[in-house]
Amino acid sequence: MFKILDRLPSQLLAIAALRWSLVFIFALFGVAKFAAYEAEGVARTAMHYPLFAWMYPLIGVQGTSNVIGTIELLAGALIAIGAWSHRAGLLGSLMGICTFLITLSFSFGASLWEEGYGFPFMGSTAQFLFKDAVLLAACLALALHAGHALRARAGA
Incomplete structure (x- = not known):
C-alpha cells in the first residue's frame, strides 16, 4: 500500500511549482497595473488606504499604479531568480509576503459578504481578496525554503 510513497517526487518539485506559478501571477498582475483599466480599479481601493493615499496627489492614478506594478514585477523577477539564487528568492518571497499582507488588509472594514445573503x-x-491567502502561503513556503537553504550553506 505504501509502495507508491517510495516513488514520490522530491519536495523540490512542489517548490518549483510554487515558484513558477507565483512568477506567472506577479508577471500578469504587474503588467496589468500599467493599463488604465487596472489603474482605475486599483485606485478605487488603494486611494483610500493610508499606505497608498499619499501617492495619488503626487503622481496620480496611473503613476501610483505604475509604482505598484513595478514592485510586483520586481518581486516576480526576484522569485524567478530564486531558482538559482537563494538570496534573491528570499528577498522576492518577502516582497510577496508584504504584497499579500497589504492586499489582505484591504478586507478590514470592507463589505465582504454578498448583500442580502451574508x-x-x-x-x-x-x-478578489481571499485568494491572496493562498498566494501569501506560497510566498511563505518559498521564503522558508530559501532561508533554510541559506542557513544550511552558512553552516557548511
Missing part, C-alpha cells in the same frame, strides 16, 4: 456568501471584494 456569511458565507462572498461578495466581489472577498472573492
